[in-house]
Amino acid sequence: xQKIEQNSEALNIQEGKTATLTCNYTNYSPAYLQWxxxxxxxxxxFLLLIRENEKEKRKERLKVTFDTTLKQSLFxxxxxxxxxxxxxxxxxxxxxxxxxxxxxxxxxxGGTRVLVKP
Amino acid sequence: xxxxxxxPKFQVLKTGQSMTLQCAQDxNHNSMYWxxxxxxxxxxLIxxxxxxxxTDKGEVPNGYxxxxxxxxxxxLRLESAAPxxxxxxxxxxxxxxAEQGNTQYFGPxxxxxxx
Numbered sequence: 001x002q003k004i005e006q007n008s009e010a011l012n013i014q015e016g017k018t019a020t021l022t023c024n025y026t027n028y029s030p031a032y033l034q035w036x037x038x039x040x041x042x043x044x045x046f047l048l049l050i051r052e053n054e055k056e057k058r059k060e061r062l063k064v065t066f067d068t069t070l071k072q073s074l075f076x077x078x079x080x081x082x083x084x085x086x087x088x089x090x091x092x093x094x095x096x097x098x099x100x101x102x103x104x105x106x107x108x109x110g111g112t113r114v115l116v117k118p
Numbered sequence: 119x120x121x122x123x124x125x126p127k128f129q130v131l132k133t134g135q136s137m138t139l140q141c142a143q144d145x146n147h148n149s150m151y152w153x154x155x156x157x158x159x160x161x162x163l164i165x166x167x168x169x170x171x172x173t174d175k176g177e178v179p180n181g182y183x184x185x186x187x188x189x190x191x192x193x194l195r196l197e198s199a200a201p202x203x204x205x206x207x208x209x210x211x212x213x214x215x216a217e218q219g220n221t222q223y224f225g226p227x228x229x230x231x232x233x
Binding site for chain 1: 122151153158159160161162163166176177208210219220221222223224225226227
């Protein structure tokens, strides 16, 4: 069966350090992968998208890698700040050639909570 | 531009009661989605509407019905609520095609408790 796994244990990190989160998937061939941020009591907010033919994407202090051979994405927050404390979700999307069969949907992982301590 | 709005924010039901969760978006998006989020389970898709006039089942559709009232509005109905439907419900919308990444915009959620 298809599975998307994120570390369910919270990641505690000191301010200024780099936080690294993993997203592993099985029985999936995603065309792209997205990362979202979710704060307590709020809906997820889109952060970054990376396509299957891209190895790395950056946005300010965020970096995402995508290894389709390992079936894994890594999400890095460099120079972390207490304001980065939140839950981070990965989501997989299928390509347009599969839309008719499976619909234009995302499948989300369970999320990893990050706590940055000052 | 309010984005995605959901009503109500909180609701407590008794087993067997019915209710409708409302969702509206003002971004002229074609696609809309309903998810539920439970501790340790992540977001699970209940139903979605790829475009006005169409709806399809997601991963966990049992016990729910939906209506895409128009391009802006997508409602979720619980006909006979059960304690297993206690959850946080999120509505989302997307205006991008899959090949553009299908970025989804989420509402603030409805916290539902079924006693």
